[in-house]
Amino acid sequence: MLRVVxxxxxxxxxxxxxxxxxxxxxxxxxxxxxxxEAGADVLTKYGTPVPDEVLxxxxxxxxxLKGPITTPVGTGFASANVMLRxxxxxxxxxxxxxxxxxxSTKFPNVDLVVVRENSEDLYSGLEHIVVPGVVESLKIIxxxxxxxxxxxxxxxxxxxxxxxxxxxxxxxxxxxxxxLFLECLRxxxxxxxxxxxxxxxxxxxxxxxxxxxxxxxxxxMENLYGDILSDLGAGLIGGLGLTASANIGEGGIAxxxxxxxxxxxxxxxxxxxxxxxxLSAAMMLRHAGxxxxxxxxxDAVLSVxxxxxxxxxxxGGSASTTEMRDAVIAAMGRQxxxxxxxSAS
Ligand code: NAI
Numbered sequence: 001m002l003r004v005v006x007x008x009x010x011x012x013x014x015x016x017x018x019x020x021x022x023x024x025x026x027x028x029x030x031x032x033x034x035x036x037e038a039g040a041d042v043l044t045k046y047g048t049p050v051p052d053e054v055l056x057x058x059x060x061x062x063x064x065l066k067g068p069i070t071t072p073v074g075t076g077f078a079s080a081n082v083m084l085r086x087x088x089x090x091x092x093x094x095x096x097x098x099x100x101x102x103x104s105t106k107f108p109n110v111d112l113v114v115v116r117e118n119s120e121d122l123y124s125g126l127e128h129i130v131v132p133g134v135v136e137s138l139k140i141i142x143x144x145x146x147x148x149x150x151x152x153x154x155x156x157x158x159x160x161x162x163x164x165x166x167x168x169x170x171x172x173x174x175x176x177x178x179x180l181f182l183e184c185l186r187x188x189x190x191x192x193x194x195x196x197x198x199x200x201x202x203x204x205x206x207x208x209x210x211x212x213x214x215x216x217x218x219x220x221m222e223n224l225y226g227d228i229l230s231d232l233g234a235g236l237i238g239g240l241g242l243t244a245s246a247n248i249g250e251g252g253i254a255x256x257x258x259x260x261x262x263x264x265x266x267x268x269x270x271x272x273x274x275x276x277x278x279l280s281a282a283m284m285l286r287h288a289g290x291x292x293x294x295x296x297x298x299d300a301v302l303s304v305x306x307x308x309x310x311x312x313x314x315x316g317g318s319a320s321t322t323e324m325r326d327a328v329i330a331a332m333g334r335q336x337x338x339x340x341x342x343s344a345s
Contacts, residue, residue: 001030001031001032002029002030002031002032002063002285002288002290003031003032003034003061003063004031004032004033004034004061004063004064004065004284005034005036005054005057005058005061005063005064005065006021006033006034006035006036006064006065006066007035007036007037007038007054007064007065007066007067007069007084008035008037008067009038009039009066009067009068009069009262010039010040010041010067010068010069010070010262010267011068011070011261011262011263011264011267012067012068012262012263012266012267012268012272012321013067013068013069013262014067015267015268015270015272015274015321016067016258016272016273016274016276016277016278016321017065017067017277018325019274019277019278019321019322019324019325020065020274020277020278020280020281020325021033021065022325022329023274023278023281023297023300023325023328023329023332024281024285024293024297026329026332027285027290027293027296027297027332028293029285029290029293034057034061036053036054036057037054038050038051038054038069038080038084039069039070039080040070040072040077043077048077048083049069049077049078049080049083050080050083050084050087054084055084055087055088058084058088058253058255059088059253062251062252062253062254063253063254063255063256063284063287063288064254064255064256065255065256065257065277065280065281065284066081066084066255066256066257067257067258067262067277068081068257068258068260068261068262068263069081069262070261070262070264078125081257082123082125084247084255085118085119085247085255086118086119086123088247088249088253088255089119089249089250089253090118090119090247090248090249090253090254090255091117091118091119091145091148091149091152091248091249091250092115092116092117092118092148092149092152092153092247092248092249093114093115093116093117093118093226093230093245093246093247093248094113094114094115094116094156094245094246094247094248094283095113095114095115095116095226095230095233095243095244095245095259096112096113096243096244096283097110097111097112097113097114097230097233097234097236097237097243098110098111098112098237099111099236099237100237100238100242100301100302100305101302101305101306102305102306102307102308102311103237103238103242103305103315105236105237105238106236107213107214107236107237109213109214110213110214110233110236110237111214111217112213112216112217112218112219112233113156113160113162113217113218113219114219114221114226114229114230114233115149115152115153115156115218115219115220115221115226116221116222116223116225116226116227116230117145117146117149117220117221117222117223117226118223118226118247119145119223120140120141120142120145120222120223121139121140121141121222121223121224122137122138122139122223122224123223123224124138124139124140126138126140139174139177141177141178141180141181141222142180143180143184146180146181146183146184146185147184147187147188149220150184150185150187150188150189150220151188152248153165153188153218153220154188154189154191154192154195156218157192157195157217157218158192158194158195162195162217162218163195163196163217164195164196164197164198164216164217164218165185165189165192165195165196165197165198165217165218165219165220166197166198166199166200166205166216166217166218166219166220167181167182167185167197167198167199167200167220167221168199168200168201168202168205168219168220168221168225168229169181169182169199169200169201169202169221169222169225170201170202170203170225171201172201178222181222182199185197185199185220202221202225202229205219205225205229206229206232209229209232209233209236210232210236213233213236230243230245230259231259234259234260238314238315239273239314239315240258240259240260240261240263240276240314241260241272241273241275241276241312241314241315242273242275242276242279243258243259243260243276243279244256244258244259244276244277244279244280244282244283245257245258245259245280245283246280246283246284246287254284254287256280256281256283256284256287257277257280258276258277258280259276260276266313270320270321270322271312271313271320271321272312272321273312273313273314273315273321273324274321274324274325275301275305275312275324275328278297278301278325278328279297279298279301281297282294282295282297282298282301285297296332296333297328297332299331299332300328300329300331300332300333301328301331303331304324304327304328304331307331310323310324310327312324
């Protein structure tokens with residue numbers, strides 16, 4: 001039996017999580033969901049948005065499926081999402097971005113994977129007021145984390161039959177921090193002579209992504225660049241309602257979640273597109289060795305999108321979250337072309 005820690009989150013989280021659990025159950029995989037809460041709702045009770053029991057559960061079960069969790073902007077508690085990734089040492093955030101049938105965009109041939117370093121950079125949370133009106137926010141870059149994410153990106157490319165790894169950086173300005181990142185990536189690249197390696201400055205990368213996204217394959221970068229560029233990538237293929245992700249740690253521990261946030265503007269109205277979390281669950285099933293179940297979900301999603309009669313509002317349609325859920329379940333078992341390399345590990 002597959003055991004999974006489920007953190008539904010808040011905003012649209014509970015809606016897309018409920019849809020996703022039902023889709024996974026429809027694959028026939030024998031799965032046990034262990035439900036836990038995190039975020040603002042548990043803050044008053046536990047004094048933290050991520051109680052220790054949640055961390056302990058994910059650490060012992062090894063697999064988690066997580067809905068989005070709201071983080072207050074500017075003030076309030078630290079991000080529960082960042083806390084989960086850091087405390088569990090989920091150092092690699094893998095975000096496959098691939099054009100989907102039936103979703104019309106400017107670029108039909110996008111097929112790239114953002115590998116985002118998840119544990120350091122400007123997400124260190126180390127900020128202080130130097131003097132009133134002056135704030136220092138620390139960007140921490142370590143050789144250990146750069147080597148680890150570099151190796152992960154190249155190994156991912158190798159395992160998934162991908163041919164190129166691009167390092168995204170700003171080492172022309174942050175000569176020491178991003179310079180260290182590049183130096184590590186170059187060292188790792190030497191151990192993978194079969195995989196092409198190149199480097200691109202992050203601002204140019206943004207332009208290249210919206211002009212010629214087909215040139216990219218695996219892209220590896222520090223935390224902040226990865227956060228921003230993966231949303232940009234989501235925009236290339238039809239929006240945040242479609243992009244899945246995996247957070248991978250050492251020793252096989254992994255947490256799967258959509259790239260999107262809690263979308264307070266549409267929460268509680270049965271409007272959210274559940275596909276991003278459904279595809280994250282497919283990555284989770286592949287990671288857990290349930291390859292056929294993962295593929296059947298991916299095929300069902302492709303089939304629903306290609307067919308086009310059940311589209312949520314973000315995709316130009318009027319279907320609800322639950323209608324999309326039911327359409328994916330109904331399509332399960334049909335066999336169009338597979339999604340290919342949406343694996344997490
Ligand atoms: P967001 O991703 O929640 O929403 C951005 C836009 O995309 C909104 O217009 C929203 O309606 C739309 N959208 C997002 N997901 C959608 C879906 N599944 N179906 C249809 N439309 C969808 O980003 P925003 O507004 O910047 O953040 C809201 C909150 O979420 C913040 O508190 C932020 O910190 C948090 N957040 C949490 C994440 C996580 O839990 N991993 C990731 C990103 C943001």
